[in-house]
Amino acid sequence: MLFSLKKFYVFFKSARMTVIIISVMMVLFLAGLFVPQKTFFGSRAKYDEWRFASPNFSAVVEYFKLNEIYISPVTVAALSVFFIHLIVVVLNRVPVMLRKAYLTGNAERVETPDIRDIPGTARIEAQKDIGADVAMAEVQRYLRKKMWTVLSVGPTGLTAVKNRYSPLGFILFHLSFFLCLMGGLLVSYTRFSGNLVLTEGQELTTELKHFRLINREPKLIKQVPLLGLELSSVKPVYERNIAVDLSVNMKIKHEGGAEAVTLGTNKPVNKGSMSILPQNIGVSPLFLLSDMYGKELGGGYFVLNILKGGQEDSFEIPGFPYKFYVRFYPDYAVEDGRDISRSLELRDPVVFLTVQKSGGNVYEGRVRPGQTVFFDGLGMRYGDTRYWVDFLIVREYGNMPLFIGFGVGVAGLLMRLVFFQKEVVFNIEKEGGRMLIFYNGRSEYYKHSFKEELEKIGRDILLTLEQDQGPIGGKA
Incomplete structure (x- = not known):
C-alpha cells in the first residue's frame, strides 16, 4: 500500500x-x-x-x-x-x-581538468607574463562590471552567474495563482450591488433602506461603508436627440470630510471599496398640493420616468384619494395638432397632467412651470424640474490581491523568460610558462546567442589582459 x-x-x-x-x-x-x-x-x-x-x-x-x-x-x-x-x-x-538560485549550499567550483573535458570549453592564452592571481582579479573585475555575480572563487578558478535569482520566478508565478484565487473569492463573497436614486439638491446616505434596488447581497461583510451622497448638478449632452455624454457633479461625505467629484458616462468614482457610477437619468418635477386658501398640504419632487417625450408615469400624495398621471415634454411644441418635444433638453418644459379619483378623471390639461391648476377645491402647482440620477453602487473587496497577483505573475514570467539565468566557469593555469584561461558556460534559453556572448566575454577578457592583443589558440 x-x-x-x-x-x-x-x-x-x-x-x-x-x-x-x-x-x-x-x-x-x-x-x-x-x-x-x-x-x-x-x-x-x-x-x-x-x-x-x-x-x-x-x-x-x-x-x-x-x-x-x-x-x-x-x-x-x-x-x-x-x-x-x-x-x-x-x-x-x-x-x-x-x-x-544558489541560496542553499555553495556554488560548484569546476577544476581545470573538468573544464577541459566538457564539450564547448574554449581556451585563451595570454602573451604577457602575469600571475594567476592577477589574471583571476581581472576576470572578476570584468564580470562584476558586466553585472555578473561571482559566486565561488578558488586558487585557480571561479564560478559566476547572471540573473542569479531568476529561478525564484517559478515560485512567484505560482504564488500569483493563490493571490488571484484569494482575490477572486473575496470579490465573489463580498460583492454588493445596488441602485440608489438622487434628485439634484438631494442628499442621502448609503444605508440599505435608501436603495431603490438591491441587485446582489454579499455573503460576507454585509455592512456597506456609510457614505453621504449629495447630488449637486446634472448636465446631459445631446446630439440629434441622442445622449452622447453626461456630467454629474456631486459631493461625497465620509468620516467628517466632503469631496466634490465629477462622474460621467463610464466614468465611475471610487471611494475605498465603493464604486459609484451614474447609470440612468430622468426628471423630477416639483408638484405642490394646496387648499383653496393656498395652504400647502403636500407634495415635493417626484422621481418619474418621463424624460423621453410622451412617456407617462404616475405618483400619489399620501392622505389624498388622487392618482396623478404625468406626461412630460422637455422642449414643448405642437405639430399637426399633436404635442411633441423638439429635443430632450429642458428648454420649454410642459407637463400634461391627468388627475384621477376613483377611476375617473377630475382634471386633465397642460401645465407650465409656475402655473397652478384647480380641482375639487384643491390646487396643484407645478414648480420647477430637476434631474434625477440612478446610481449603480458596487462594494467589493479583493481587487488589491487580484492586482498584486497579476503583477507578481508578470514579474515571475519576466524573471524566468526574459531575465533567465546564465552561468560561466573559468579556470586559470600556467603551462610551460604560458597563462591559459579555460572557460565554459550555460544558459537556460537561447543557446546559440549565449555561445556568441561567451565568445565575446573571452575576447574582452583577453583584451583586458593583453592590452588589445588578439587571442591565441581556440577550442581546447
Missing part, C-alpha cells in the same frame, strides 16, 4: 497530471458556453419552460448544477484538485529553485 501511495504521489505531481486537470477545467468552462446558465433567463417562467422542453437533459444539468457552472460542485472540486496539485508541485520544486 505504501508503494501504491508513493506511486500515486509521483503521478499526482507530474506534468501529465497538470495537463489532465487543466483539460478537465477547460471542458467545464466550455460547457458553460453551451449549457444554458440561470443568469441568461429573464424570468423564472422562461427557465421552467426550458426545463419542461428538455426534462432529461435539464435534470442532469440541475443535479450537477452545470447551469451555474462557476459555483458547480464539479467545478469547485476541479479547482480544489488544481490548487492542491499546485501546492504539491511548488513545495516539491522550491528546494530545487533555491539551489538553482
